[in-house]
Amino acid sequence: MINRQLVETLMKMSEEKAALRAQIERYQAICASAYQLAGAVDAPLRFLDALASAANGEPVSEEAALDLLPVTVEECAVVPKGATLTDEQRGAIEWSIRKMDSPHTGSEAQRNCETLRTLLAAQVEK
Structure with a gap:
């Protein structure tokens, strides 16, 4: 048994x-x-x-x-100057930031999240 x-x-x-x-x-x-x-x-x-x-x-x-890593903005096309993000694109980027930006990720990932936030803020200001 x-x-x-x-x-x-x-x-x-x-x-x-x-x-x-x-x-x-x-x-x-x-x-x-x-x-x-x-x-x-x-x-x-x-x-x-x-x-x-x-x-x-x-x-x-x-x-x-x-x-x-590291990756630079210059390595990516990101968003052409003068272009605007659609709500769907902005939502996808924000979703990715939320998933990557946590206490469990390394400092490089958190810096990349901050770079993405800065790019999004620049798009909102347009």
Whole structure:
């Protein structure tokens, strides 16, 4: 007869695995959205490649992840001068900022969020 404690442990591990799988799927969905945003602002190819891999659950090497940053505004088309963002575009950028800007992200990600906020503020002033 199987030990009751062993059965309970296995059931708990199964629940934890399901929770982790759901979390991974949420992160993959965020990466898929970020991929679309990166394409819309003509982000460097290294970002598109990394985000596509992450969205599809493919491994990204530590070296490739570390090589993503820093990124400069000059590397991206962002928004041409004189152009305005649609409400949908502004919403997508704001959504991405909220997802990236948390106490759990590094200082580089938080600086990138601040850069995006500055760009959005400049668009609102137009």
